[in-house]
Amino acid sequence: MLNNINNIRLQFPILHQEVNGKPLVYFDNAATTQKPKLVIDALQRYYELDNANIHRAAHTLAARSTEYFEATRKTIQQFINAKEEAECIFTKGVTESINLVAQTWGKANLKAGDEVLVTTMEHHSNIVPWQMICEEKGAILKVIPISNSGDLLMEEFDKLLTSKTKMVACVWVSNALGTINPVKEIIQKAHAVGAIVLLDGAQACSHLQVDVQALGCDFLTISSHKLYGPTGVGVLYGKRELLEAMPPYQGGGEMIKEVTFEKTTYNEIPYKFEAGTPNIGGVIAFKYALDFVNELGKENIAKHEDHLLKHFVDGVTQINLLNNHAITLVGQANNKVSVQSFTINNMHHFDVGMMLDAKGIAVRTGHHCTQPLMQRFNLEGTVRASFALYNTTAEVDVLLQALGSIVKFSNR
Template identity: 55%
Template sequence: MEKFNIDKIRADFPILKREVNGKPLVYLDNGATTQKPSSVIDSIVHYYTDMNSNVHRGVHYLSQISTDAFEVTRKKVQAFINAAEDKEIIITKGTTDGINLIATCYGRAFIHEGDEIIISAMEHHSNIVPWQMLCDEKGCKIRVIPMNDKGELDMDAYSNLFNEKTKLVAVTYVSNSLGTINPVSDMISIAHRHGAVVLVDAAQAIQHIQIDVQKLDVDFLVFSGHKMYGPTGVGVLYGKEDLLNAMPPYQGGGDMIKEVTFEKTTYNELPFKFEAGTPNIEAGICLNEAIDYINSIGLENIEAYEHDLLQYATEKLAEIPGMRFIGTAEKKCSVISFVIDGTHPYDVGVILDKLGIAVRTGHHCAQPVMDRFGIPGTIRASLAVYNTKEEIDILVAGIQRAVNMLI
């Protein structure tokens, strides 16, 4: 794209033309899920109209073209994150599925009683609970990287958490509740010096920041399609080939086998070893269109536009009396989380909804973050490539109206 054309981009998203409660939709809940461009929506219809068939198993025409389209997505993801091999790309149900796969399979093989796993104080529940389950099963221990009042991880404390028992670090790239961009490159280097492997949750980063898994030298990286303008029910686990080969499979069933007898089963090669059963085929194929859409704009253009929008929103919201931002890190991405003195986040959210403004309220599946700041929850406005400064102005006016009604 020669020039960033916000009007053209907004025209690509049909839902942005609708009204909610008689008001134009202002959609600021992109951290939960993004809206879909026409190219993705059309590709879903195209799959079921012209291609519908199971993949990897048929010699007939429809199966072959569906399989080819599904595998194009794998190669597209490989290029998008610069993986060394397409077999390092495992198609999952989403970020949560990918984390659980590693907790189960890597945990089963390489985590033992007394071992330690490091996570951060700002993790989504999906990057807390699977490790707790593993620790309950294995008798191992979780250690938590603390954060300061700005919502930044304490890197000195992080370095001091390592010992000979540390086996794995699981950390978010961008906090879904604070917007903090963590220094994952440095964190990976520190972990590797101590012999630990690293899983990065990129669910809130993949649509905003260019990611190069080889440059990062990350061991595992997970993300979801629906947060990057693609369908729900599909995601990606990237893993280094040697680690994936060393792990036992996640589930048993069709496609993940080489040979089955009643005496013994041998497993398929990567990536199919971790893809048991019929996948979400249409979502897998249509993720390709979502990546094409992001590439057509350019992540560097998206990052610059969203950074400018985030700064504008922060400045305008700061003018509201009683406004208190939760998460004021120096490096932030696309999320503004806040509370307003004398109001409850839920009440503000309900009033904003009546005005056609979609935000998220609550603990955002990050309850330990809210406990850290001594609050029940926040109001979260999360931005995407199709949001505008005019929408921010509408949000500010809506919040001021809510405050006047509630106080």
């Protein structure tokens, strides 16, 4: 468990404010996490002391910013246990990471009749890029269904997986349901038919231990801002042999070796995929977020968050006992992270969100960019509470109390 949560909270300046006259309770962590002071300071320090474009100049500031930028690459390599730093490409986020793979690997490898598998619980960012490339290539997008509890139906996956399957693009942890998918088994089975596996790690990387070598995944996408780092920074991990064989994504500076008007030769990985000036300050500050998480320890964080989730679910059960099951939990997989979607009888999720905001509680409402998943449950949307390392059981109690009064109001 995390010791001294109050000390941890002190490192997040944003948490110490009032919203609508009430202390802020931030439970929208699956959308974006708040940033510790270390990260905010690093961003500020970069612009005050080190700002220079990386990789291309002889002066001291450029050398310094390049050194710090590449230090983050080293840290993320260790964070996910990639074989080498060159397998970690900086992008602006998970969406760009997935588009990069679809537009480069997909362009080079997919042909008419090939199949790409995704799951019902994908975020739109792991559906639309594949739809686009499938349409272009005449390939077919197939969907692995899920159970009512929000678990992948693995026997259906077994049936869908054939020699036609060229890519399995699968979310590791569902942003709307919290389900942790059995990715190791998925990877092994996909590899057995010669398919490539891309894991959308947007939600997983802040909760779970990540070891890409042990998992054996071909691609993994990571978001900085869901991992206590700045927005506008993401990572695409890819195996060297795949990245080397892929054509470049965008043309421009940094990604070239030599340019003439007749022909351009491309740089080595990872630079081949890093055209243009990146979010240098963001990348540099991301290291501090990774160090912060490493210091607390993923296991400790997970234990704390699991405890908060259990406290919340137990509280909802209590409310339901007294109120004729007014709250329906959406997503009750056995193996899940601290994300809980729910609906309240006779109440639109948007109204619930507004009423919680009136109490200073920030949650997400809507379809969570997973419309096909909402359609699977015949829902327009849900309310989603997602807990992070700085949240407390007292805060969960504030949410439970607010839900109790909303439920009473809805029965009027």
